[in-house]
Amino acid sequence: MMRKIQTAVPVMVFFLAAASLLHSPAQAAVHHYDFVLKEKNFTRLCSTKSMLVVNESFPGPVIRVQKGDTVFINVHNQGDYGFTIHWHGVKQPRNSWSDGPEYVTQCPIQPGTNFTYEVIFSKEEGTLWWHAHSDWSRSSIHGAIVIYPVNGTNYPFPTPDDEQIFVLGSWYNINVNAVVDEDIVTGADTPRSISYVINGEPGDFSNCSKESTFRWVVDYGKTYMVRLVNAAMNAELYLAIAGHDVTVVGMDGNYVKPFVTGYIMISPGQTMDVLLTANQTLGHYYIVAHQYDTARADVTDYDQTNASAILMYSGNYTVVDAPAYPSQLPGYEDLPAADVFLSSLRSLANEEHPIDVPMNITKRMYVTVSMNQILCPNASCEGINGNRLASSMNNISFNNPDIDILQAYYNNITGIYTPDFPDWPPAMFNFTEDDPPFNVTVPVQATKVMMLDYNEEVEITFQGTETLNASENHPMHVHGYSFYVIGSGVGDFDNETDPESYNLVDPVELTTVGVPKLGWVTIRFRASNPGVWLWHCHLDRHLSWGMDTVMIVKDGGTPETSLRSPPPGMPKCKVPYQNWLRSFDEDSDAEFARVFRQR
Numbered sequence: 001m002m003r004k005i006q007t008a009v010p011v012m013v014f015f016l017a018a019a020s021l022l023h024s025p026a027q028a029a030v031h032h033y034d035f036v037l038k039e040k041n042f043t044r045l046c047s048t049k050s051m052l053v054v055n056e057s058f059p060g061p062v063i064r065v066q067k068g069d070t071v072f073i074n075v076h077n078q079g080d081y082g083f084t085i086h087w088h089g090v091k092q093p094r095n096s097w098s099d100g101p102e103y104v105t106q107c108p109i110q111p112g113t114n115f116t117y118e119v120i121f122s123k124e125e126g127t128l129w130w131h132a133h134s135d136w137s138r139s140s141i142h143g144a145i146v147i148y149p150v151n152g153t154n155y156p157f158p159t160p161d162d163e164q165i166f167v168l169g170s171w172y173n174i175n176v177n178a179v180v181d182e183d184i185v186t187g188a189d190t191p192r193s194i195s196y197v198i199n200g201e202p203g204d205f206s207n208c209s210k211e212s213t214f215r216w217v218v219d220y221g222k223t224y225m226v227r228l229v230n231a232a233m234n235a236e237l238y239l240a241i242a243g244h245d246v247t248v249v250g251m252d253g254n255y256v257k258p259f260v261t262g263y264i265m266i267s268p269g270q271t272m273d274v275l276l277t278a279n280q281t282l283g284h285y286y287i288v289a290h291q292y293d294t295a296r297a298d299v300t301d302y303d304q305t306n307a308s309a310i311l312m313y314s315g316n317y318t319v320v321d322a323p324a325y326p327s328q329l330p331g332y333e334d335l336p337a338a339d340v341f342l343s344s345l346r347s348l349a350n351e352e353h354p355i356d357v358p359m360n361i362t363k364r365m366y367v368t369v370s371m372n373q374i375l376c377p378n379a380s381c382e383g384i385n386g387n388r389l390a391s392s393m394n395n396i397s398f399n400n401p402d403i404d405i406l407q408a409y410y411n412n413i414t415g416i417y418t419p420d421f422p423d424w425p426p427a428m429f430n431f432t433e434d435d436p437p438f439n440v441t442v443p444v445q446a447t448k449v450m451m452l453d454y455n456e457e458v459e460i461t462f463q464g465t466e467t468l469n470a471s472e473n474h475p476m477h478v479h480g481y482s483f484y485v486i487g488s489g490v491g492d493f494d495n496e497t498d499p500e501s502y503n504l505v506d507p508v509e510l511t512t513v514g515v516p517k518l519g520w521v522t523i524r525f526r527a528s529n530p531g532v533w534l535w536h537c538h539l540d541r542h543l544s545w546g547m548d549t550v551m552i553v554k555d556g557g558t559p560e561t562s563l564r565s566p567p568p569g570m571p572k573c574k575v576p577y578q579n580w581l582r583s584f585d586e587d588s589d590a591e592f593a594r595v596f597r598q599r
């Protein structure tokens with residue numbers, strides 16, 4: 001059974017090296033893909049650059065499965081630096097080995113070598129995606145994953161007539177990894193994208209882009225499933241389609257109670273399924289996406305481009321004017337519009353799609369997410385105050401170790417990490433007030449891991465802070481799990497009154513949730529997937545600066561509740577991870593660059 005994807009101009013050429021698509025109702029299928037990574041030239045915004053991409057395409061190929069299938073993806077590195085790939089939102093039961101984050105579950109796949117990931121689908125249904133999980137390689141290495149209902153089951157809404165994928169990304173006119181690594185060494189801020197792109201194209205409002213704007217042809221009267229992926233590196237995005245409302249029906253591989261909206265807000269890492277009915281006057285309509293910025297109002301140097309695609313009705317009609325522009329698209333800094341959108345998200349919570357919110361919490365955590373500075377002698381660095389920019393969770397700025405944590409955990413290798421990630425912030429202060437004291441701006445750099453017993457019922461409240469006067473939304477993402485978002489609010493979390501507002505009836509189930517600027521969000525999940533799983537902010541600059549930690553869920557005592565044994569051919573950790581922040585004092589930039597190139 002092969003689903004068709006709406007072909008559009010320009011035609012995206014996908015070199016999918018075979019996918020077995022024989023499904024029987026009772027049996028999950030096994031698919032095989034080859035991902036060949038090579039440098040290729042791409043011309044956007046009047047200039048040409050080379051980037052590492054999968055199967056010569058940007059965005060990369062689409063993986064299509066049914067719920068519960070397994071996919072083997074043989075990843076061939078024909079580039080000149082190491083990378084890893086993560087299957088974002090796929091829970092991978094007991095199988096951290098194929099999860100992907102570098103120095104957490106594996107070491108980079110070295111140039112000239114290959115590694116086969118085994119991606120195990122279980123409960124996910126809807127849209128997810130895959131992306132590189134090393135340096136900032138994911139800016140060019142990413143693609144969508146589509147998970148259909150198994151034969152004999154249906155969507156919880158009338159089956160759409162057709163579907164269309166929109167991958168939203170960031171475009172840089174530089175060698176992203178080289179610039180970012182330099183910035184990490186010097187402590188400087190990381191680069192901004194110069195445009196957002198829709199299916200790889202900036203669209204009509206950018207220079208040298210009009211010819212290649214992504215065009216989507218729809219037939220009047222049909223209803224389409226629009227599958228959205230926010231693959232942008234550092235930005236929440238608003239998106240709207242001129243003249244058309246959409247109905248949101250799914251997010252992060254779970255269904256939601258349908259709601260109608262004129263625009264959507266999507267955090268980096270999130271995926272969303274919306275229905276669009278083509279019922280307007282025959283014509284051309286702009287689809288526009290741009291940044292939703294929550295940082296300080298006086299900081300306006302973010303990417304303010306409006307990426308666009310065009311929805312075009314099929315048929316015989318004369319187009320007189322330029323396509324209509326979506327007047328309902330919120331402004332760059334429209335916080336209330338995001339709140340309205342987010343507050344509409346609810347689980348289906350019905351008989352066919354029940355929820356399972358943990359009610360007997362055995363592990364409760366309160367975790368701050370903060371911007372920080374690491375002090376440099378004589379203000380010798382290029383970040384804030386002559387120091388190095390950093391970020392943290394509970395004041396721990398995470399250091400990647402020299403071999404992956406999964407390997408160290410599985411083989412009882414000591415000295416790689418410590419199991420003492422704190423359940424509470426080390427210092428309580430007025431997290432959301434202006435100008436927090438200097439001493440709370442300097443983090444501890446360490447590799448501290450949170451340990452959970454199998455099947456613990458976990459509640460985490462993430463608290464945004466105003467350290468360095470640099471609060472903003474933080475899209476927090478967990479690997480290996482989804483979670484229920486049971487509450488959120490503004491200001492400092494009050495553990496007596498705020499829980500009264502929790503939604504335990506139909507909370508939305510996600511894998512990435514925004515911690516609101518100067519606010520908090522509470523999530524719950526059951527620790528039923530043993531293994532080593534990364535928690536991190538999906539703004540890549542914050543991940544690079546240490547806003548991440550690792551969660552190890554112990555085995556449950558039986559083979560079925562224990563981490564699997566490693567697959568053959570796990571990449572070797574040939575080059576120890578350069579502790580970028582710490583090694584700055586020892587290594588010159590040139591030495592660092594030399595070491596980096598060898599990775």
Ligand SMILES: [Cu+2]
Nearest residue numbers: 474537539542
């Ligand atoms: Cu963040």
